[in-house]
Amino acid sequence: MVTAETPEGILLELRPAGLGARFCAFMIDGIIRLAIIYTAAFAMAFMGGVGFAMWFILIFALEWFYPVVFELSPAGATPGKRVFALRVVMDNGLPVTAAASLARNLLRAADFLPFGYGFAVVSMLLRHDCKRLGDIAAGTLVVHEPPAASRIALDAVEPVVPVVALAPADQAALIALAARAPRLTAERLDELAALAAVVSGDAGRRGPDVTRRVLGVAYWALGRR
Numbered sequence: 011m012v013t014a015e016t017p018e019g020i021l022l023e024l025r026p027a028g029l030g031a032r033f034c035a036f037m038i039d040g041i042i043r044l045a046i047i048y049t050a051a052f053a054m055a056f057m058g059g060v061g062f063a064m065w066f067i068l069i070f071a072l073e074w075f076y077p078v079v080f081e082l083s084p085a086g087a088t089p090g091k092r093v094f095a096l097r098v099v100m101d102n103g104l105p106v107t108a109a110a111s112l113a114r115n116l117l118r119a120a121d122f123l124p125f126g127y128g129f130a131v132v133s134m135l136l137r138h139d140c141k142r143l144g145d146i147a148a149g150t151l152v153v154h155e156p157p158a159a160s161r162i163a164l165d166a167v168e169p170v171v172p173v174v175a176l177a178p179a180d181q182a183a184l185i186a187l188a189a190r191a192p193r194l195t196a197e198r199l200d201e202l203a204a205l206a207a208v209v210s211g212d213a214g215r216r217g218p219d220v221t222r223r224v225l226g227v228a229y230w231a232l233g234r235r
Contacts, residue, residue: 012139012151014103022103025154026140029131031094032152038090043072074115081111087155095155110148117144169234170226173211181231184209188228 012024027035050068054061080088086097086105098106098114121130121142130142139151176184184206191199196218203224204216210223 012153014101024099024103024151025156026138027094027096027152027154028140029134031096031154032091032134032140035088035090035094035096038093039076039088040090042089043076046072077115078108078111081106081115082108091152096152097155099151099153101149101151106150110150114144114148114150117147120144167222167225167229169230170210170223171230172209172227174209176209176227176231180206180209184224184228184231188225188232191225 012026014022014024047065047069050065054065057064077088080091081098085092086099091097098111100106100110118127118130121127121133121144123129127142130144133142133146134140141151145151187202187206194202200216200218200221203221206224206227207213207215207220209227210220212220212223
């Protein structure tokens with residue numbers, strides 16, 4: 011596990027991808043590239059010298075820019091990495107930049123030395139963050155994508171009449187909580203709802219059922235009946 015701090019001062023726990031997962035992702039991407047190259051060879055075979063030249067350009071582009079295009083996408087990963095829930099990020103956990111992606115992929119030539127990505131394998135085995143030479147130079151990490159946090163289904167929440175009188179400030183706070191609910195993890199939402207559980211008669215308790223009742227009071231405050 012690697013701890014990274016964002017520019018906003020938020021600490022993130024990142025789990026670096028090991029050699030096995032990265033090798034399997036690399037093989038899948040290699041198969042995809044080979045499939046594209048052979049398909050293009052058949053399609054361009056009838057174009058003579060021009061087709062031959064275009065085929066070599068395609069091979070060059072796939073070798074050096076195939077990873078860059080996918081790493082700069084919102085997924086931050088090639089198709090092979092996505093199969094194993096991996097993504098490329100900066101050392102601080104932020105999305106990889108164009109300069110860093112180019113650097114880490116151009117330096118695969120050094121990682122390949124002396125043969126069969128020998129330097130890359132040795133580097134990943136010796137480092138706790140599993141970085142290859144390209145990652146070290148570019149300041150990047152290949153990490154496991156954390157599973158999506160479960161969130162409460164707000165359409166299943168029914169309005170609940172509060173058991174105590176609500177001051178305008180209390181109603182505003184509950185409505186603000188309901189507005190933020192879709193952007194919070196279930197654990198964080200349960201924690202915040204427990205602070206307001208007195209309005210639903212659940213003082214001292216917490217959990218999904220309590221959260222639903224607290225949000226139900228918020229919906230009641232919004233005029234839903």
